[in-house]
Amino acid sequence: MRRFLKLTVAGASRASARALRVAPRGCTSLTKAGQCQFAKSYATKVALTADSYPYVKRDPNYKQLEDSDIAHFTEILGDSKLVIQEDLDFYNEDYMHKYMGQSKLVLKPKTTQQVSEIIKYCNEKKLAIVPQGGNTGLVGGSVPVFDEIVLSLSSLNKIRSFDEVSGILKADAGLILENADNFLAEKGYIFPLDLGAKGSCHVGGTIATNAGGLRLLRYGSLHGSVLGLETVLVDGTIVDSLHSLRKDNTGYDMKQVFIGSEGTLGVITGFSILCPPRPKAKNVAFLGLESYEAVQKTFIEAKGQLGEILSAFEFMDNKSQELVKTYNKLDHPLEEPYPFYVLIESSGSNKDHDDEKLEQFLEDVMEKEIVSDGIVAQDETQLANLWSWRELIPEASQHKGGVYKYDVSLPLKDLYDLIPAVEEKLKAANLVGETDEFPVIASVGYGHIGDGNVHLNVAVRRYTKEIEKAIEPFVYEWVQQHHGSVSAEHGLGFQKKNYIGYTKSENEIKLIKQLKNLYDPNGILNPYKYI
Amino acid sequence: MRRFLKLTVAGASRASARALRVAPRGCTSLTKAGQCQFAKSYATKVALTADSYPYVKRDPNYKQLEDSDIAHFTEILGDSKLVIQEDLDFYNEDYMHKYMGQSKLVLKPKTTQQVSEIIKYCNEKKLAIVPQGGNTGLVGGSVPVFDEIVLSLSSLNKIRSFDEVSGILKADAGLILENADNFLAEKGYIFPLDLGAKGSCHVGGTIATNAGGLRLLRYGSLHGSVLGLETVLVDGTIVDSLHSLRKDNTGYDMKQVFIGSEGTLGVITGFSILCPPRPKAKNVAFLGLESYEAVQKTFIEAKGQLGEILSAFEFMDNKSQELVKTYNKLDHPLEEPYPFYVLIESSGSNKDHDDEKLEQFLEDVMEKEIVSDGIVAQDETQLANLWSWRELIPEASQHKGGVYKYDVSLPLKDLYDLIPAVEEKLKAANLVGETDEFPVIASVGYGHIGDGNVHLNVAVRRYTKEIEKAIEPFVYEWVQQHHGSVSAEHGLGFQKKNYIGYTKSENEIKLIKQLKNLYDPNGILNPYKYI
Incomplete structure (x- = not known):
């Protein structure tokens, strides 16, 4: 067994390692120079969803879009630049380049009131709508299947308020996640959610899909951190539940059903969220283990010994690392191969304390022979490099x-x-x-x-x-x-619509359908998906 | 300004200070010897709610209980000891001794199936029901108003499973909170919720009321930590959503509306919850401050400097401390009076680190003259004593x-x-x-x-x-x-039923009423309350 060595030459630069997490929507990766790079699948034109899935038929109950509808929307928005009818591929094609809709119209309302007027009109006319955030979803939930109107939230993107004492942020749904986090960083706070698509995805979209991401272990799910939502119902009603209270036990917590509803119950136009203080110190260790049992034992020890500073515990099997090695042509952080690897991240308020805790923990798991080898990052570059061996797996898997x-x-x-x-x-x-x-x-x-x-x-x-x-x-x-x-x-989106029964019971599905029918009796909100 | 002194003679013993938090239901406090002590209001017989609130009338749509109903329930339960018709004061009277119902029947099902059969029958016959946990609620939500049948969950109280790797506990709703926490303590875990009534309240009851309590600052709300629920709907349907997954994005998260629904949508019979590792170290500091502005500044500093180990930040004004002084006849922890006091608790995985963080923080806020004076507990007894100056306020206020x-x-x-x-x-x-x-x-x-x-x-x-x-x-x-x-x-219960409009908008209330009507069209579940 080899004792922990200090990482010296880290291989990939920080820029390339970080690139993966902030690649703008449309790029599957960035080159080292930061240029957008398209994967093979993107170069090929994506087939129409209607052609790939011929058994899914357009619902004839939905009205076909007419010029008079477009005129009405233009009037609501008061600015023809917010009514887009050309070059719609970006809005029709999903992030995974698997689905391609045929929408002829994208609307970009700038106010909640405009969203309300649009939805009310669509409901009355039975025009189907797809609410769309940054369009970075992975299950085809944010793109049209046929000719649904795309209701893009991208112009509704202002920060409304931030309370520096409580850490409560209120903003429009279309705020980009990275912009939210950068804003908070200046105030000493952190957004409780982080994901690869942060440079493009909207906060409203992450809430609508109940995104998990990289900070869930530490900061919990959005069901705990979202304090309030502003939503627009299908009849145009604006429900202002944009409370900024951490506790409020007056009535059913209705906002919760909108978290993860993927635009099928109503449209989220604003949110308030509780943000934790930004940790001052961060450490990353990369470990080699002999079995999955050892991975589990390490997790128990990490929870107990690192406790409140444990912020990520990611595992990878050897084959995943082999793929990354072939892909990035770099030496693996650990000299010898192991059946399993674990990446542990700690985040805390005191660097010395965190270092000591991590060191003690690593000594302990090595001594107990749970962990066979490992390495600890000594600076930001090495930290990013270690993370890259986890983050490059998706790309390495498909190249x-x-x-x-x-x-x-x-x-x-x-x-x-x-x-x-x-x-x-x-x-x-x-x-x-x-x-x-x-x-x-x-x-x-x-x-x-x-x-x-x-x-x-x-x-x-x-x-x-x-x-x-x-x-x-x-x-x-x-x-x-x-x-x-x-x-x-x-989430479910288009891809997993038919598979919910593998997880939810018949009674659970009945309740879900019941709620959908209650909120959207004409089924105009994000049809052909979810349930 | 006086520097931080070490607490020497702590006054009240640990036993008396702790008593408050574990006083069994029915006692407003414990004597130092641990005997149950009743407040003045309890000695006097509580007036019937029907007499105190004559404008609230029994709904004639509900059936009156008949012998044939009781015979049917006895058959369902298969044990006449679970059908209680005498000495019902405990079930009719609320924890605050403000409300007194007139129920003639308490049912104590032992299985979810029995709960289902009871509710189905009641719904068919239009017999009104009050689901009841430990009956420690503070707004009269868990006691009948008129002759509603009390459905007590106290016999449905088993631990179903515990996963020592993930920390996920599954149990019946009637499990007493303290029993859950004691069980978890043995496994190195902690229940993410704590409250004064822990010795009597049921976990199911805390979920049904979305209780907040003393650990919310650290572990977040139940909306984040409850992973699954088993509920019985009014038609007898058992919805088994007792998932033990931290992440599940298949469909609307329907369990969320049951959290805080106070028994008005269905009856919670089981739960699964994510439990964090039990902290190994605990510290308490008690501070004196000159203004509420200083309290806020101290909170910002504590969040930043104590970060992940901050587990409580309680404030008290001087008048509240004067009341406690008169009541317990002990010297206050701080020699001189201040307009405001703050109690800070830290919980972490390393005592030395926590001590150092707290010391540095206290030095910093004293140096910046945000905090004027303070004291730090040196052992468990002193820690409990400092907490008692916060915890005795309710009792001191009413004596x-x-x-x-x-x-x-x-x-x-x-x-x-x-x-x-x-x-x-x-x-x-x-x-x-x-x-x-x-x-x-x-x-x-x-x-x-x-x-x-x-x-x-x-x-x-x-x-x-x-x-x-x-x-x-x-x-x-x-x-x-x-x-x-x-x-x-x-919560709302009986006491705040009419005040929801002061917090929720008309549109929000509409959605709440809509859901209530959907789930309980006959209104038999916990009537005269909530909404």
Whole structure:
């Protein structure tokens, strides 16, 4: 066993490592010079969703858009620049380049009142709408399927107020997440949510999809941190629940059902959120372990010993690291390979204390032989480099052709078993191999152990019906048998609309449908999706 | 200015200080020997709610209980000991000794299936029900108003499972909070909620009322920590959403509307909750400050410097401490009086680090002259003693005759202004004085600064209509004008049913009523309350 070494030459520069987390929407990555780089799949024109999924039909109850409707919207918005009818690919195509809608109209209201007037009109006329934030969703939830009108929140993007004593931020839904976090950084606060798409995604969109992201382990879910919402109902009613109170026990907490409703109940136009103080110190350790059991033991020890400063606990299997090695052509942080790796991040208010806690913890888990090897970042660059071995997995998984991605929650003890189960299934179908005749390169697993959330990536040389048949509905059935969720953080959208039954019971689904019917009886809000 | 001294003789023993927090339901306090002690108001028989509030009438749509109904319930429960028809005062009378119902029947189902059969039958027959946990609520929400059947969850109290890796606890709703926390303590975990009534209240009851309590600043609200619920709907449907996943984005998060619904939407029979690791170290400091502005500044500094270890930030005004001094006849922790006091608690995983952080913080705020004086507990006894100066305020407020209590949320900057505003109103009505001819002794303020939650206690020698007229609806109007909530953590229940409009808008109330009608069209669940 090797003792912890100090990381010296970190390989990838900070810029390239950080790039992944702030790549603007439309780029799958940034070059080292910061230029937008498109993945292969983006270069090819994406097929129309209507063609790829011919069994999904346009609902004839929805009205077709007419010139008089456009004239009416232009009047509401009072500015023809907010009514967009050309070059709509950005709004029609999803972030994963899988879905392509056929909308002919994008509206960009600047006020809540305008949103209200638009929705009221659409409801009366039965014009279908897709509310759209930064359009960075991963399940095709934010793009039209047919000719739905895109209601973009991007012009409704102002900070309304910030209370420096309580840390409560109020803003418009269209505020970009990174702008919110930068604003807060100046005040000594941090946004309680962070994700790869932060440079493009809207805060309102993250709330509408109940995004999880990288800070959930530390700051909890949006159900806890969002204090109030301003929403517009389908009849145009503006519900101003933009409270800035941490406690309010007067009536049902109705805003909660809007968190994660993906624009199907109403449109979120504003929010108030509780922001924690920005941590002053950050540490990252990268560990090698012999088994998934050791990963779990390390998690228990980290929770106990690092306690309040533990801010991330990510795991990766060896195959995922092999993919990254091939992709970035750099030496792995650890000299020898291990079946599993763990990245631990701590964030706290006192650097010396955090260093000491981390050191003691690492000594302890090495002594107990739970952890076999490890390395600790000594500066920001090394910290970013260590993170990059986790963050580059999605990109590395798809660069040889494509990737089948599954984002599931599972009870911790079963979490990793999904990966070999899928690998076995693919091998049994003779689809996995090192040469080009086999479509599958590898099935890799990684994710947020702290949140019970594993990402399964099946890296492939090409997309084939055989692979799809081997893993679907197998993955969903496996998750169901192990009492997991088929969507941990990505939501349902268009992609998983038909799979909710693998996670939710019939009675639960009944309640969900009941609420949808209550709030949107004409079904004009984000149709063909969710439920 | 005096530097921080070490607390030496702590006055009240740990036992007496702790007693307050664990006094079993029915006692307003414990004697030093641990015996149950009843307040004056409890000795007097409480008037029937029907007599005290003659304008509230029994709804004739509800069926009167008949022998055949009781026979049916006995058959469902299969054990006549679970069907209680005598000595029902405990179930009819509320914790504050303000309300007294007239129920003739208490049912104590032992299984979720039995709960389902009971509710289904009641709904079909239009028999009104009050779901009841430990009956420690503060707004009369858990007792009948007329002859409603009491559905006690006290026999449904088993721990179902605990996952030592993830910290997820699953249990029946009737589990007593203290039992849950003791169980978790053995496993190195802590229940994310703590309150004075922990020895009697049920976890299910705390979820149904969205209780706040003493750990909210650190661990957040139940909307964030409750992962799943098992609920029984009015038609008997059992909705098993008892998920043990930290992340699940499949459909609307319907359990959220049950959190804080006070038994008006359905009955919570089970829960799963995420429990954090139990902190290993705890510190308490008690500070004296010259102004409310200094209290706010201290809060900002504490959040920044203590960061992740800050677990409580409670403030008290001088008058509240004067009342406690008169009541417990002990020397105050600080030699000289100050207009405001703050109690700061830290909880962390490393005692040395926490001590150092607290010391540095205290040196800093003293040097900046934000804090004028202070003291730090050196052991568990002193820690409990310092807490007792905060915890004894409710009891000290009412021991000279009675107390009018208001639990409100307000934006931090305005939080304390409510107290002098009320005092002025009472003085203008010539009701405040030091001698017996004046009914009011003092208006005192204290509470959870960290949560924006202030408790206003008007300590009185006797209850009079004049006082009531002077402060109601004045308090509610004041809270409304300052965008606060008329119920921060106590809920609505019977007491605040008519005041929701001071906090929620017409549109918000409409949505709440709409949901109530959807879930309970016959209105049999906890009638005459909430909305």
